[in-house]
Amino acid sequence: MKKIVEVKELTKEYKNLKAVNNLSFEVEKGEILGLLGPNGSGKSTTINCILALLNYQKGLIKIFDKPMTPEAYDIKRKIGVIFQDVAVFDELNVYDNIDYFCGLYVSDKQTRKKYVNDAIKLVGLEDFEKFLPKQLSGGLLRRLNIACGIAHKPELIILDEPTVAVDPQSRNNILSGIKKLRDTGATIIYTTHYMEEVEILCDRIIILDKGSVIAQGTIDELKRLAKIEEKVTVEVTDLEEKYVHKISTFKNVESVSYTGTLLLITYKKGKNNLLELMDYLKSEGIKYNKIFSERPSLNDVFLELTGKELRD
Amino acid sequence: MTVFKAYIKVLLKSKFTILLYTVMLVVFGILNMQMNDTGMNYTSSKADVLIINDDENKGVTKSLIDYISSNSNIIEIENDKEKISDALFYRDVNFIINIPKNFRTDFLEGKNPQIEIQRTNDYPSYLAYNLLSKYIETAGYYLEFINDENQIIKNTEETLKTNTNVEISSKLDNDGLSKAKTFFNFSNYTMLSGCIFIICLLMTVFNNEKISKRTIISSTNYKALNRKLMISNGLFAITLWLIYVILSFIILRKQMLSFHGLLYIINLFVFTLTTLSISFLLGKITNNKEAINGMVNVIALGSSFLCGSFVPIEYLPKFVVNIAHLLPSYWFIISNGKISTLESFNFETLKPILFNMTILIIFIIIFTIISNIITKYKRKIA
Numbered sequence: 001m002k003k004i005v006e007v008k009e010l011t012k013e014y015k016n017l018k019a020v021n022n023l024s025f026e027v028e029k030g031e032i033l034g035l036l037g038p039n040g041s042g043k044s045t046t047i048n049c050i051l052a053l054l055n056y057q058k059g060l061i062k063i064f065d066k067p068m069t070p071e072a073y074d075i076k077r078k079i080g081v082i083f084q085d086v087a088v089f090d091e092l093n094v095y096d097n098i099d100y101f102c103g104l105y106v107s108d109k110q111t112r113k114k115y116v117n118d119a120i121k122l123v124g125l126e127d128f129e130k131f132l133p134k135q136l137s138g139g140l141l142r143r144l145n146i147a148c149g150i151a152h153k154p155e156l157i158i159l160d161e162p163t164v165a166v167d168p169q170s171r172n173n174i175l176s177g178i179k180k181l182r183d184t185g186a187t188i189i190y191t192t193h194y195m196e197e198v199e200i201l202c203d204r205i206i207i208l209d210k211g212s213v214i215a216q217g218t219i220d221e222l223k224r225l226a227k228i229e230e231k232v233t234v235e236v237t238d239l240e241e242k243y244v245h246k247i248s249t250f251k252n253v254e255s256v257s258y259t260g261t262l263l264l265i266t267y268k269k270g271k272n273n274l275l276e277l278m279d280y281l282k283s284e285g286i287k288y289n290k291i292f293s294e295r296p297s298l299n300d301v302f303l304e305l306t307g308k309e310l311r312d
Numbered sequence: 313m314t315v316f317k318a319y320i321k322v323l324l325k326s327k328f329t330i331l332l333y334t335v336m337l338v339v340f341g342i343l344n345m346q347m348n349d350t351g352m353n354y355t356s357s358k359a360d361v362l363i364i365n366d367d368e369n370k371g372v373t374k375s376l377i378d379y380i381s382s383n384s385n386i387i388e389i390e391n392d393k394e395k396i397s398d399a400l401f402y403r404d405v406n407f408i409i410n411i412p413k414n415f416r417t418d419f420l421e422g423k424n425p426q427i428e429i430q431r432t433n434d435y436p437s438y439l440a441y442n443l444l445s446k447y448i449e450t451a452g453y454y455l456e457f458i459n460d461e462n463q464i465i466k467n468t469e470e471t472l473k474t475n476t477n478v479e480i481s482s483k484l485d486n487d488g489l490s491k492a493k494t495f496f497n498f499s500n501y502t503m504l505s506g507c508i509f510i511i512c513l514l515m516t517v518f519n520n521e522k523i524s525k526r527t528i529i530s531s532t533n534y535k536a537l538n539r540k541l542m543i544s545n546g547l548f549a550i551t552l553w554l555i556y557v558i559l560s561f562i563i564l565r566k567q568m569l570s571f572h573g574l575l576y577i578i579n580l581f582v583f584t585l586t587t588l589s590i591s592f593l594l595g596k597i598t599n600n601k602e603a604i605n606g607m608v609n610v611i612a613l614g615s616s617f618l619c620g621s622f623v624p625i626e627y628l629p630k631f632v633v634n635i636a637h638l639l640p641s642y643w644f645i646i647s648n649g650k651i652s653t654l655e656s657f658n659f660e661t662l663k664p665i666l667f668n669m670t671i672l673i674i675f676i677i678i679f680t681i682i683s684n685i686i687t688k689y690k691r692k693i694a
Contacts, residue, residue, distance in 0.1 A: 086522070089322065099314070105532070
C-alpha cells in the first residue's frame with residue numbers, strides 16, 4: 001500500500017512541556033486513521049506539525065512522499081483540513097464561504113462551481129446555500145465548516161475533533177459524511193477523544209497519551225491488549241456480599257464490583273459466561289432489572305495501559 | 313480574484329457606513345462652507361461710544377465731539393458710575409470718553425489736558441481710540457503753528473476729511489477658494505473615519521485567527537494573499553478619493569476647474585494614501601471588531617479637532633497647534649489653507665505645499681514600516 005503520510009520520531013517541545021515525544025506512524029492510502037487520546041495528549045499538536053503550522057525540534061514529516069514545509073504548496077493542494085473551531089466568514093453566505101475556501105486551491109471558475117456544489121451536496125446543505133452562518137444551527141454550521149475544508153476534493157483529509165459540542169443527530173451526519181469521503185478514495189486522519197467514533201469510523205487507531213504512542217493497531221488488535229474479553233453488567237438491588245463473593249469464584253472471572261445497584265463482572269475469556277451467571281442468579285432467587293454483556297471498549301484498553309479513563 | 317470577490321462582498325455589507333460618511337461630508341461640508349464665508353467683502357463698522365463732557369460744548373471741544381459722533385454710534389447712558397460700568401461689561405458701549413472741565417482752554421494754552429478713557433479692548437474700541445488720537449494729534453499739530461482757534465478747527469476738520477481709495481489688486485476668487493478649503497478640510501474627518509472603519513473591519517475579518525489558519529494551510533501563498541488584500545484596500549481608498557473628488561466637482565465646479573482645484577485633488581490624494589497606511593497599521597494591531605468604533609472616534613475625531621478640520625486652525629491655542637504638528641491631518645489642512653491663497657504657480661510658491669506633501673509621504677513610509685514589523689512579529693509567533 002502507498003504511504004500517504006510518514007511521521008518519524010517527531011518531537012515537539014514547549015518551554016517545560018514535551019507535547020509530542022518521539023512519535024512515529026504512517027498512514028496508508030485510502031485508510032481512516034484515528035488519533036485517539038484524552039485532552040492534552042498531543043493530538044492537535046501532531047496535526048499542526050503535520051500541516052507545518054508549528055515548528056518542531058526533531059523528526060521528519062513526509063506527505064505524498066515529499067517533506068512537508070510551510071512552502072510546500074503542491075502538497076497543500078492535496079490536503080483538506082477541518083479544525084475543531086468553525087472557521088468561516090460571518091459576512092458571506094454558505095455558497096460564498098465554500099466558494100472562497102475552494103478558491104484558495106482551485107482557480108478555474110467552472111471546476112470550482114462544480115466542486116462547491118458537490119461539497120454542498122455531500123454535507124446536505126442544499127437548502128441553505130443562501131443562508132448566512134448566523135442563520136444556521138450549530139450542527140449545520142459544523143457541516144459548513146466541513147464543506148469549506150473538503151470542497152477542493154483533497155486526497156488527504158485531516159479532521160481535528162470535528163464533532164466536539166455537536167448534537168447526536170449532527171454527529172451521525174458528520175460521521176456518515178466522513179465515510180462518504182473515504183468511499184471517494186480519500187485518506188483520512190481523524191483525531192478525537194470520543195472512542196465510540198473511532199470504533200465506528202477508523203480502520204486503524206493510534207492511542208496517544210502525554211505526547212507518546214501507547215498503542216496502535218486495528219480495533220481488534222487493540223482490544224486484545226485488554227486483559228478482559230467480556231464485561232457483564234447486572235442491575236440488581238440489595239445484593240448480599242456472600243453472592244458477590246461466590247460470583248468472584250466463577251471460572252474466567254477477572255474482577256467483580258458492586259456499587260449502588262450495579263454489579264459489574266469482567267471475564268478473562270468470553271464464552272458462556274452470561275448463561276452461567278443468569279443460571280446462578282435464578283437458582284439463588286435473586287431478581288434483577290437488567291443484565292447485559294459487552295465486549296471490552298477502547299476505554300478499557302486505555303484504562304489497562306494507563307490506569308486512567310480516556311475522559312479523565 | 314477569489315480574494316477580491318470576497319473582499320467586495322464583505323465590503324458591501326458595510327455600504328451603509330460608507331454612505332453615511334459620504335452624506336456627512338456633503339451635508340456638513342456644505343453647511344461649513346456657508347458658515348465660514350470668509351471672502352474679502354468689506355463693510356464699515358462703527359464703535360459704540362459714550363461721551364461724558366464736563367467742559368463747555370464749544371470750540372475745539374465741540375469739534376472733537378462732532379468728529380467722534382459722526383464716525384461712531386453715540387450711546388446715551390445716565391452719568392452714573394455703576395451704570396457706565398455695567399454698559400462696558402455687557403458691551404453696550406465699547407469706548408467711554410470723559411472730557412475734563414476746561415479741556416478747551418487748557419488745550420489751546422498747550423497744556424496737553426488728559427482725556428480719561430475706558431474701553432473694552434476689542435476691535436471697535438481700537439477704532440474709537442484711533443478716532444480720538446487722530447483728532448487730538450491733528451489739532452495739536454495745527455496748534456503749534458496757528459493761534460486762531462477757528463482756523464485750527466477748520467484745518468483739522470479738513471485734514472480728517474481726506475480719504476484715500478484703497479484698491480485690492482488680487483484676482484483670486486477668495487470666497488470660492490475658501491469654500492473649497494472648508495470642503496477639503498472637512499474631508500479630513502470623513503476620509504479618516506471611512507477608511508479606518510472599513511479597512512480595519514475588513515482586516516479583522518480576513519485576519520481572524522481561525523480564517524488565517526485555514527488560509528495558511530491552503531495552497532495559496534499567504535504573502536500573495538496579503539498583497540491582494542493590500543491592493544483591495546488601496547482600491548477601496550482610491551474609490552473613496554474619487555467619490556470625494558466627484559462630489560467636489562458637483563459642489564464647487566468653478567473652483568475645481570482651476571489649478572487650485574487640481575492642487576486640492578492632489579493634496580487629498582496624498583492624504584488618502586496616508587490614511588490608507590494608518591488604516592492598514594491599525595488593522596494589523598486590532599483583531600477586535602468592537603474596538604474599531606473607538607479607534608475611529610479617537611483618531612478621526614481627535615485629529616480633526618486638533619488640526620483644524622472643524623474649527624479654523626487660527627482659532628486654536630498654540631499648544632494644540634504644536635501637538636497637531638505630529639499628526640498627518642495638520643499637514644493636509646495647512647496645505648489646503650496655502651492652496652486657497654496661492655496667487656501664482658511656480659516652484660517658489662508651490663514649495664510650502666510640496667514640503668507638506670513630502671511630510672505626508674514620510675508619514676506613509678513610517679506607518680508602512682511599522683505595519684511590516686508587526687506582520688513579521690505576528691508571523692514569528694505563529
